[in-house]
C-alpha cells in the first residue's frame with residue numbers, strides 16, 4: 001500500500017479511515033553514512049533487524065562517507081516511491097533541496113543519530129541522543145577526576161561539520177568553563193575512525209614532548225579513542241594512567257580497554273535509533289499521529305567502576 005494515501009488522509013484528518021494495512025506493506029529507504037565506526041556498523045545491523053521484525057522492506061544504501069552519495073540515494077528512494085526515508089546525515093548542511101523534494105513527494109524523512117541545519121518542516125522527526133549533553137558528561141567526568149590538578153587535554157573531533165562533532169565539542173567546553181586547570185591544547189578531527197584517530201594521536205604525541213605534556217584525551221567516539229590508545233602505547237606511555245581517556249559510544253571494545261586499565265570513561269549511545277523511528281512511522285501511518293520533532297535517546301556514563309569486563313560480555317553480541 002502506498003504510504004502516500006495514508007499521508008494524504010493524515011493531512012485531511014477528519015473523515016479519513018486508515019486502512020489497517022500492516023507495516024509489512026511499507027518500504028523504507030535508509031541512507032547510511034558508511035561503515036565509519038564500530039557503533040555505526042552496529043546501527044546498520046540493528047536497523048536491518050528492526051525492519052525484519054516488523055516485516056518492513058528496507059532498501060539500504062551505503063554512502064561511503066560522502067554526502068553526494070546520500071543525496072543520490074535519497075533521490076533514488078523518491079523515484080522509487082518508497083513509503084518513508086531514514087537518513088543518518090554525514091554533515092549538518094546541504095540538505096534543504098533534497099529534503100524539499102521528499103516533502104513534495106509526500107515521503108516522510110526521519111533523521112537517525114545526527115541532525116541537519118534545515119527547516120524542521122522538512123523532516124518528520126530526528127531520533128538522536130542529546131549530543132551537547134554527551135560532551136558535557138565527558139567534560140564533567142574529567143573535571144571531577146582531575147580535581148583542580150593542571151591537565152593539558154587533547155581532543156579528537158568527529159567528522160568536520162557533523163552535528164555530533166559540533167555539539168560534543170560545545171558540551172565538553174561548557175563543562176570545562178571555570179576550571180582553568182584544564183586546557184585543551186590540541187584539537188583535530190579524526191573523522192570518527194580508528195585509523196584516523198591513531199594517526200592524529202601520533203601527531204599530538206610528537207607535538208607534545210612525546211606525550212609527556214598530555215594529561216588526558218577526549219575523543220568524540222570510542223573508535224578514535226581505541227586508535228589513540230594504540231598510539232599512546234606505541235609511544236611507550238600508559239593509556240588510562242599517564243594519559244586519561246574519555247570518549248563516547250560505549251561500544252564493546254572500549255570496555256575491553258577499560259578492563260585492561262587503558263581507558264577510563266565512556267558515555268553510552270544506543271545503536272538502536274531505528275526502533276523508535278519505525279514506531280513513530282507506524283503510529284503516523286495508523287492514525288496520522290505526528291511524532292515530536294526530536295525523539296531523544298538515553299546517555300549513560302560508564303567508568304572503570306562499572307565492571308567493564310561484564311559490560312563487554314553483555315554488549316559484544318548486540319550487533320557490534
Ligand code: GYE
Pocket residue numbers: 036037038039040113114164192220221222223248249269
Ligand atoms: O558517536 C560515532 C559514529 O553520529 C552520533 O557517528 C553518531 C556518531 C557516533 O561514527 O561512532
